[in-house]
Amino acid sequence: MTRVRLRYSKLGKVRFLSHRDVARVLERAVRRAGLPVAYSQGFSPRARLHFGLALSTGFESIAEYLDVDLVDGVGDWDVAELPESLSACLPDGLEVGAATTIPAGTPSLQDAVSWCTWQLDIPGVAPGVLAAAVERLGSADSIPLDLVRKGKQVREDLRPLLGDLVAERTAEGARLVADLGTKPRSVRPAEFYAALDPTGPLPDVADVRVLRRHQWINVDGTRREPVSLGPPSPHAQERAS
């Protein structure tokens, strides 16, 4: 059995698909592409697809990952051709950009990914307001976050899970690029957004356009992407529109 790691993007209208929806669409695409996907044992055999961190409904991404187990010696496939053959079976906006085989024993995506880089486009906000909030967060020793967990009110510190943070000005407002940790648990972009606590008004989180730019794993002390992307596909944006 060979494990293949795929990197894909989710852009445009399909951002409204849920994680479950995307999983089912990818499972059908693997079948339609004729790949010899392995199935689990038992009365309800399932295709052996292993998904990485979930992406919330409404968010976009250029860095999603999926591992697929393929049966050796069956069918005729070439890992270099997988991006094209799978993308042909996917709806507009979902596109496989890179694929690589990974050795047995490679940690799963869920275990390995430790940080994500998020991009938040915030319409109509004054850049100064955001810059001040970023400044404050960056210099804070702790960022208390109140959560309800198992029906109980708990307070967590967001600080250890907040990495690099940059604010930029855009035509419509401002863009925040933030590294958020996933260990011991993933910080949600909405939680981070709520923690900004700006001096001026921020638009409703529903109006913020969120895109995952990177997921990071740690290899011998350096951070790397699970699958690095070659030169960007010239069709990626076009297909998503």
Added chain:
Amino acid sequence: MSAPMAAARSAVSSPPGSLWDRLEPLLSRVEKPARYIGGEDGAVRPDWSSDAPGGPVSWLFTYPDTYEIGLPNQGLQILAEIVAEHPHGVAERAYAPWVDLEAELRANGVPLFSVDGHRPAGAFDLIGFNLSAELTYTNLVNLIDLAGVPVRAAERRADHPLVCVGGHCTYNPEPVADFVDLVVLGDGEEVVSEITDVVLDWKAAGRPDRRSVLEALARVPGVYVPAAYEVSYDGPRIRAIEPRWPGVPEVVEKRTIADLGEWPYPQSQLVPLTEVVHDRLNVEVFRGCTRGCRFCQAGMITRPVRERPADQVRTMVREGLRRTGYDEVALTSLSTADFSGIAGVIGDLAGRQQDAGDLAGRSGSGAAGDAGDLCGPVSVSLPSLRVDAFGVGIAAELQQGRRSGLTFAPEAGTWRMRQVINKLITDDDLYGAVEAAYSQGWRRVKLYFLTGLPTETDQDTLGIAELARNCVEVGRPHLRSPGVTVSVGGFVPKPFTPFQWFGQNTVAELGRKIGLLRDEFRSVRGAQMKWHDPAATQVEGLLSRGDRRLGPVIESVWRRGGTFQEWSECFDLDLWAGAMAEHGLSMDDYVHRHRTEDEVLPWAHLSAGLHQDFLWQDWRDALAEVGLPDCRWTPCYDCGACTGYGIEHVVASATPPAGGSQGTGQGLAWDRGAVPVQLGVRGGS
């Protein structure tokens, strides 16, 4: 409800623009936004180009319930494909937005939109609704309004879309007559193109007044234009229904396609990106049914039986699975075990499954790839399982995965009652089927019943519990705790059935019968009972056999917010009772009253091809507890369905299918528990 929205109509020949930019911000604020984005696999990109002088004829095929319920509708998918193939036709689709999005749309002045191009509904030439359930009628009105179109047909101008309805409910479209411009009776495959041609000519002529196109449409066979007919009343009764316009037929006949093999549609079934009901490949194996169950409107109005050639079924299954990537296919019809090519088709599918199983064994972990033409393990389902061991045998051969539950529909609790409704299965047929199921690994059977049937006594009602008790006993030798789930629905008499004259049971009477059964079920160990809300059954009955005077009632309920009445959390009997009182109409008179033979029924000017005297005789036979065998294998009863259209039943086999006594009129000898077919391979091991 808010005031109708003014939808600006674009110039005749340029395609309407997309509303996506206005819609997208709203989708971040609603539940399950994926149902509004379109992009399904198999969806054809609508082609709005046309060299016709008035531009293409555009159809918006719309299901008046949510996307999850409406997307799988095969009828709308078939029609959209046929229109797209028309040189001057273009088709898109729409569904009812859920209440959260509707509120956002109305608050932001965004109209109903198509999911393909997100174009405004009001910009289409025709909006074609499928009406499969009476309780969606208020949604029909709501969607017309949300499209920016006046809800009453009489108030529409030439530049408004034509509102068209089809589907099983349209055999009595009178309750919605005020809201629709045209109604299609029967199979839509041919008539949809004829309607397109008439509208094309009208557009080429510069879209003159609305009456001219409706007059032309009323002359198309199978098309009924309610405005072309006058209904006169005599107190609560109808005196007559007569043509009001010249040249329209006195009786509108349904359309019937002669050969299903000529219509292998949908050719590219839609594969949604988000979860819907019946999320699988569907292949229709035959249309029509002659088992003659007297409560079943579908069986009466879709006659005669027309089978799809077995080879075509195989091709559609094979190519459909390959194209869609689905791992489940349903062979659909009103009784798939009766398909005369069933053995061959199943042998073929089971053989392919065997290949997949062998491959799984070889690799040690299961695999797809070379598994014949299938893309991996595939399960096959028969949505309408016959109540006998033959049916179970077929299910056993096909169901490879976990065998959790199997569903049968005996419909009534005693043999006497089943003779009345002509569901000719004996108690032993049922026990045989149930024993076959338990002995082959199913752990639970589900049984469907109706209550409130004609001549039903309490003994008949309680017979339901008795059957359930015996089914549990039949299972004991095979399982420690065999499960039986009984689902009881209130009977609603439907037009063009022998029971169309029967006075429906009241809410109180249905409630009493359900109460009786609940008490009885307390002593039936291992059995569980579920039931439908009798109040919803009453409103279904009201709309099923109502007349045009119900138009204002439907409109009142809608104006008070009564949409999604199919959904138990939204259904509100008080709204309906209030609206009936407001308009001076009696629920008793519409729902609970027995009709006489000479009464002019609201659908008297429409025809499903069945002779009135056949239906009346069948009603008398029902009251006399006389069952009628299936006419595929016995002499003709002259119901009118074949002779009236010059069509024969298209059935490959002249002999009845194996197993069971039902419908054949013969008490076929049979060993309880034996199953006349071989077990298929279990998947994945």
